[in-house]
Amino acid sequence: xxxxxxxxxxxxxAGRSLNLSCEAHGYTGSxxxxxxxxxxxxxxxxxxxxxxxxxxxxxxxSVKGRSTISEDNNKNILYxxxxxxxxxxxxxxxxxxxxLGPVACMGWQPDNWxxxxxxxxx
Numbered sequence: 665x666x667x668x669x670x671x672x673x674x675x676x677x678a679g680r681s682l683n684l685s686c687e688a689h690g691y692t693g694s695x696x697x698x699x700x701x702x703x704x705x706x707x708x709x710x711x712x713x714x715x716x717x718x719x720x721x722x723x724x725x726s727v728k729g730r731s732t733i734s735e736d737n738n739k740n741i742l743y744x745x746x747x748x749x750x751x752x753x754x755x756x757x758x759x760x761x762x763x764l765g766p767v768a769c770m771g772w773q774p775d776n777w778x779x780x781x782x783x784x785x786x
Contacts, residue, residue, distance in 0.1 A: 665690050666688055666689070666690045666691050666761060666762075666763070666776045667688075667689040667690055667776075668686055668687070668688055668689075668759050668760070668761055668776055668777065668778035668779075669686065669687045669689065669778060669779070670684060670685065670686045670757070670758070670759050670778040670779060670780065670781045671684070671685045671686075671687075671781070672684035672685055672781060673757060673781035673782055673783045674781075674782070674783070674784070675784050675786050676749045676783065676784070676785055676786065677785075677786050678749070678785065678786065679748055679749070680749060681745060681746060681747045681748070681749065682744075682745065682746040682747075682749050682753070682783060683743070683744075683745050684700065684743070684744040684745075684746075684757055684759070684781065684783075685741055685742070685743055686700075686741065686742040686743075686744075686759030686761070686778055687739075687740060687741050688740040688741070688742065688761050689740070691740045691761060691763065692763070693737075693763075694737040695717045695718075695763070695765075695766075696717060696761060696762055696763040696764055696769070697714065697715070697716060697717065697760075697761065697762050697764050697768065697769040697772045697774070698714065698715045698733075698735060698742050698759070698760065698761040698762075699711055699712070699713060699714035699715065699733070699759070699760050699761075699772075699774070700712045700713050700714075700733060700742070700744040700757060700758070700759055700760075701757070701758045701759070701760060701774075702753070702755045702756070702757050702758075702783075703755050703756045703758070703780075704752065704754065704755035705754075705755065707755075709758065710724065711724060712724050712726075712727055712731065712744070712746075712757070713727065713731055713732075713733035713744055714733070714769075714772070715733055715734075715735060715742070716766065716769040716770075717764070717765060717766035717768075717769045718766060719735075721733055726752065726753075727746055727753070730746060730747045730748050731744065731745065731746045731747070732744075732745045733745075742759055742761065744757075744759075749783075749785045750785060751785050753783065753785055754783055754784050754785045755782075755783060756780045756781070756782055756783075757780065757781050757782075757783050758777050758778050758779075758780045758781075759777075759778040760774035760775075760776060760777050760778070761774070761776055762774055762775050762776055
C-alpha cells in the first residue's frame with residue numbers, strides 16, 4: 665500500500681516560487697507513474713506535471729517553462745517547483761504515484777493520491 669504525504673504550499677507572494685514535496689511511503693524501487701495535479705475552484709483536477717516510467721516529464725501548457733518536476737528515487741520523494749506564481753496557479757495541489765509499467769503511464773489515471781495541500785497566490 666502506497667501512502668503519499670505532501671508538504672509545502674500555503675500563501676505565496678506574486679513572482680515568488682512554490683516548492684512542493686511528496687513522500688511516497690511504501691513505494692518500492694524506481695519507475696512507475698508520478699505527478700503533481702491541481703484543482704482550482706470551479707474546475708476539474710488536472711495534471712500540472714508528470715514523470716513517466718522512464719523519467720520522462722510532461723508539463724501542462726499553463727506551467728511549461730517555469731516549472732520543474734523531479735524525484736529522488738533513493739528517498740522516494742517527488743518534488744514540484746513552480747516559479748513566478750500566477751493567480752491562476754492557486755488551488756489544491758495533489759501528488760499521485762502508482763507503481764505501473766511504462767505502457768500504463770500513457771493515459772495514466774492515478775489510483776494513489778496524497779491528501780492535498782492548498783496553494784494561494786497572494
